[in-house]
Amino acid sequence: xxxxxxxxxxxxxxxxxxxxxxxxxxxxxxxxxxxxxxxxxxxxxxxxxxxxxxxxxxxxxxxxxxxxxxxxxxxxxxxxxxxxxxxxxxxxxxxxxxxxxxxxxxxxxxxxxxxxxxxxxxxxxxxxxxxxxxxxxxxxxxxxxxxxxxxxxxxxxxxxxxxxxxxxxxxxxxxxxxxxxxxxxx
Amino acid sequence: xxxxxxxxxxxxxxxxxxxxxxxxxxxxxxxxxxxxxxxxxxxxxxxxxxxxxxxxxxxxxxxxxxxxxxxxxxxxxxxxxxxxxxxxxxxxxxxxxxxxxxxxxxxxxxxxxxxxxxxxxxxxxxxxxxxxxxxxxxxxxxxxxxxxxxxxxxxxxxxxxxxxxxxxxxxxxxxxxxxxxxxxxxxxxxxxxxxxxxxxxxxxxxxxxxxxxxxxxxxxxxxxxxxxxxxxxxxxxxxxxxxxxxxxxxxx
Numbered sequence: 300x301x302x303x304x305x306x307x308x309x310x311x312x313x314x315x316x317x318x319x320x321x322x323x324x325x326x327x328x329x330x331x332x333x334x335x336x337x338x339x340x341x342x343x344x345x346x347x348x349x350x351x352x353x354x355x356x357x358x359x360x361x362x363x364x365x366x367x368x369x370x371x372x373x374x375x376x377x378x379x380x381x382x383x384x385x386x387x388x389x390x391x392x393x394x395x396x397x398x399x400x401x402x403x404x405x406x407x408x409x410x411x412x413x414x415x416x417x418x419x420x421x422x423x424x425x426x427x428x429x430x431x432x433x434x435x436x437x438x439x440x441x442x443x444x445x446x447x448x449x450x451x452x453x454x455x456x457x458x459x460x461x462x463x464x465x466x467x468x469x470x471x472x473x474x475x476x477x478x479x480x481x482x483x484x485x
Numbered sequence: 486x487x488x489x490x491x492x493x494x495x496x497x498x499x500x501x502x503x504x505x506x507x508x509x510x511x512x513x514x515x516x517x518x519x520x521x522x523x524x525x526x527x528x529x530x531x532x533x534x535x536x537x538x539x540x541x542x543x544x545x546x547x548x549x550x551x552x553x554x555x556x557x558x559x560x561x562x563x564x565x566x567x568x569x570x571x572x573x574x575x576x577x578x579x580x581x582x583x584x585x586x587x588x589x590x591x592x593x594x595x596x597x598x599x600x601x602x603x604x605x606x607x608x609x610x611x612x613x614x615x616x617x618x619x620x621x622x623x624x625x626x627x628x629x630x631x632x633x634x635x636x637x638x639x640x641x642x643x644x645x646x647x648x649x650x651x652x653x654x655x656x657x658x659x660x661x662x663x664x665x666x667x668x669x670x671x672x673x674x675x676x677x678x679x680x681x682x683x684x685x686x687x688x689x690x691x692x693x694x695x696x697x698x699x700x701x702x703x704x705x706x707x708x709x710x711x712x713x714x715x716x717x718x719x720x721x722x723x724x725x726x727x728x729x730x731x732x733x734x735x736x737x
Contacts, residue, residue: 304521325523328632335625339527449620453534 359410384413387430493664502542503568559728587626599675634695653704
């Protein structure tokens with residue numbers, strides 16, 4: 300018997316004007332537990348206003364390379380009722396902390412059809428990776444003021460150390476510029 | 486503030502801080518040993534928050550008598566500590582730790598809700614600040630009690646065992662300290678009898694929903710914070726060892 304808890308991907312929204320962004324994953328027994336652990340692992344510092352979690356198994360993912368190889372055959376079963384899908388997209392290699400950003404919703408009869416819709420709807424930037432998740436498989440933190448206060452507000456008052464503070468051995472990334480391709484800009 | 490009220494408030498702030506410090510240290514023993522990484526981090530977060538609360542309570546005490554919070558925490562002997570026995574008990578298994586944290590979080594959340602209306606403004610402000618993250622702690626441990634209670638026969642058995650052990654000890658949270666009636670009369674702290682009503686109502690409902698039986702015999706119920714279990718001595722020996730090893734050190 301597999302005793303591992305399932306993996307959940309975590310999406311964090313830093314401010315109301317920013318999209319939810321994938322920040323990493325947690326293992327948890329159920330959606331509520333996943334949100335609680337996600338808050339602990341990813342939102343203790345410095346700020347957030349909302350978190351979503353989705354089971355890794357419920358995320359349909361395509362990379363640009365896979366799409367070029369033609370592995371995105373639309374297998375839309377037209378007998379299915381249309382459903383809502385959340386669309387996430389990675390468009391840059393520059394950011395190290397995030398993988399995909401939420402860009403919006405589409406309605407489709409299958410994840411594959413949702414991908415086609417997404418490509419047509421969100422074509423402003425080339426996508427390196429698409430994540431498509433059925434809307435009902437995404438669990439969201441409670442938007443109430445009380446939850447905002449207890450989950451996210453205390454972190455704003457707290458001090459924290461940037462990770463580079465601990466890097467006493469080694470040198471700043473700027474020392475290595477040139478000859479290493481695109482550097483992380485953060 | 487009359488001197489006897491002031492003395493009582495100093496004693497109360499000390500008791501509040503000592504509960505947080507000792508429980509935080511107990512839970513810190515899980516660091517690196519949690520059942521999964523996520524819960525290891527979560528419990529360490531709770532520990533840090535509880536230490537932050539202790540810092541606030543001892544900061545209020547400092548305003549009253551000029552005492553140094555670090556001296557109080559790291560150089561006081563067990564006899565001078567005023568924590569309750571519940572927080573001294575060894576950490577046990579995960580069920581024991583989660584249940585204790587739940588019982589304590591529920592008490593603390595209810596106490597803080599009421600203490601926000603304290604007539605002593607610094608205390609009201611501190612309660613307002615702390616209640617926010619305490620609500621989150623409570624959600625987390627509330628969820629664990631439910632899952633362990635309704636999980637497997639084994640998890641239910643362990644949680645029941647923890648409850649049988651802790652139920653009596655937990656009642657000490659609602660035993661006023663000497664002089665507390667002065668503080669209640671002045672509206673500085675809430676009446677523990679009222680807090681206990683809410684605590685009993687919430688906790689018994691949740692524990693029963695989780696499939697637990699409330700102990701028929703409530704077991705040993707400590708009534709004074711002057712005497713401690715043997716466990717406090719060994720806990721302090723470890724917690725205070727670094728500070729006492731070089732008492733003049735300014736940077737660790």
